Amino acid sequence: MQKKENLFLNQLKVYERGINNIDDYAVDRYLVNVKNQVIGRPRHGNENFFPEYYVLPIDKSLQKNPLEAYRMIEYLIRNGVTVERSTEAVSTASKTYPAGSFIINMHQAKHSIANMVLYDGINVSDYASVAGEIVQDFPVLRGFERDVVRETGVFAGKTSLVTSVSIPATPMPNDSAYVLILNTNNDAIKTVNELLKSGKVVTMLSKSGTGYEAGDFAVAYDDLNPLASKYYLDVTAFGNNKPVGKVLKPSTVAALGESAYVLKNLGFKVTDDQQHADVLVNTFDSDKLVEKGKPYIAYGNMGMGNVKNCIPQFAFAGPTWERYEGVFLANVKQDNVITAPYDNEEYFYTVTGSYITKLPKAAKILATISNKENFFKAGWWPGHDAARGKIMAFTYIENKKNITVFSNDLTNGAHSRQQFRLLANSIFNAVPSKS
Incomplete structure (x- = not known):
């Protein structure tokens, strides 16, 4: 109570820095690596850690998921971030943004909130442990495009304020049965x-x-x-x-907890009765049903452990208890209905740091973790280099068994919406077609 005025002045100073988009280098001494060496903010060669603008285009030529871009704008407005929309086409050094693109001008009081959810994040894998999950990266986890613009004033006088946003209806095509x-x-x-x-x-x-x-x-x-x-x-x-x-035909999915929550929100009928379900997702004690032909979809370290005994010569690696978290690049196969709707290369998310090391000949690989040196983007995953080039996902159909496996975690916190379709597509693919 005695320091109330100083408290308010400090908060106003934070807002002032935001309005001026100031990257205060004085904070760098607090940002250290595991050896207690000062590393500061990850500026990647830029003078300012914060960009001038974040741009969320809506035009289909620039945006792969307009729906999630609209939802991101809803999120930002709800959290007090000022959002604008371009009133004319604007060209920067790298591309031209059509009128109607959403603009987050980083000269605003709450620029740090916008930056927290829109920037790539950092790699803190040198630490032996962390207190909790650190990955935000909404563009990757929600699956939409956002661009960083560092050109000063390029949108000045070419935007209007957005106080609310409505997701549009689907524009139906003409003259098509x-x-x-x-x-x-x-x-x-x-x-x-x-x-x-x-x-x-x-x-x-x-x-x-x-x-x-x-x-x-x-x-x-x-x-x-x-x-x-x-x-x-x-x-x-x-x-x-x-x-x-x-x-396709309507299907009942056996799932629990987080998986059940996500699947219900996607419109699936969910049950905890494995016997009468059409497909099982990360359920326990399912070996007998799987051996008899009940389709099973496993993801993450726990899911793979549940089906390990059902797949001959199957092996995977990863921590037993720690929750190694990270965003990583993957190579995605384009010849399967589960993965073809995704790009050849996609960033995916894991919270258990697992990867597949061995498969039977009958298995069909769906995706592999990229072998590129910079495949790991952000998070806390000690020893992640061991996962480079390893298998991320596969299907196994042999001796009545029909199993789909992902080493990464598809539904963590119901945040990683970009990966929900991998789970849904696997269900559609596993259940027999309508007679």
Whole structure:
């Protein structure tokens, strides 16, 4: 109480630094490595740790997931960050942003909040332990594009203030009996599950073609049109010919805790009754059902441990108790409906630091951890170099068994939305087609 005025003045000083976008080098002495050597903020050769702007484009030519970009803007506004929107096209040194792009001008009182959730993060793997999870990195974990702009004043006078944002309805194509739903966001999964529950026909395309990937969905225009205002989808005309692929059916998934929470929100019917489920996700004591042919999807260290005895010659490595966390680059196979909707290279997330070291011949690899020297982006994962080039995910179908395995953690904290489709696609792929 006696220092109340100083407390308020200190807070105002923090806000003043934000308004002037000041990177105070005086804080560097508090940022040390495990040897207690001062390393300061990770400026990567820039004079200022903070950029001039963060840009979240919405145009499809620059943004792979507009839905999550809109949700990020909602998050920022809700937390008191000032957001603007460009009123004309603006060119920087690297690209041109069309009018309508979201702009976070880092000259504002709460620039540190914006920076915390939008920047890449740091690697603190030299420490023997940390107190908890440190990765924010919303662009990677939510799966949207955000750009860093360091050119001073490039958007000055070319924006308007955004006080609220509405996610638009899906723009439906014209003159097409069938519509293609690109499997690029979680609303696509929710839409598919709602259509299936109402008895509509949904086809998961089994092969890639011009303008679409294996794992995308084709539905009748008349079935999708009533849902266009409820979900934000990436759709295009698919023509009048009946789509070829796997006709999906509603499925019941056995899952617990965090997995159950995520799957329910994606529109799946979830149960704790393994016997009467169509597919199992990270459930315990499931060996007998798996041996009889019940599809199983495992992820993370715990999930892999649950199915280890069901897959001959299967081995993986990783900590037993520690929660090694990190964002890492992966090479993603494009010939499977589970992974084809993702890019050839994607950043994924783990909270157990596990990787696969050995597989049977019958296994089909879905993704591998990149072998690039800088594959690890941020987090706390001591010894992560051992994971370089190792297997991240695979399917195993042999002797009635149908198992899909991911070494990384797909649903941690329900934050890693970018990975939810890996789980949903695995369920669609594992359950037999509708007869």
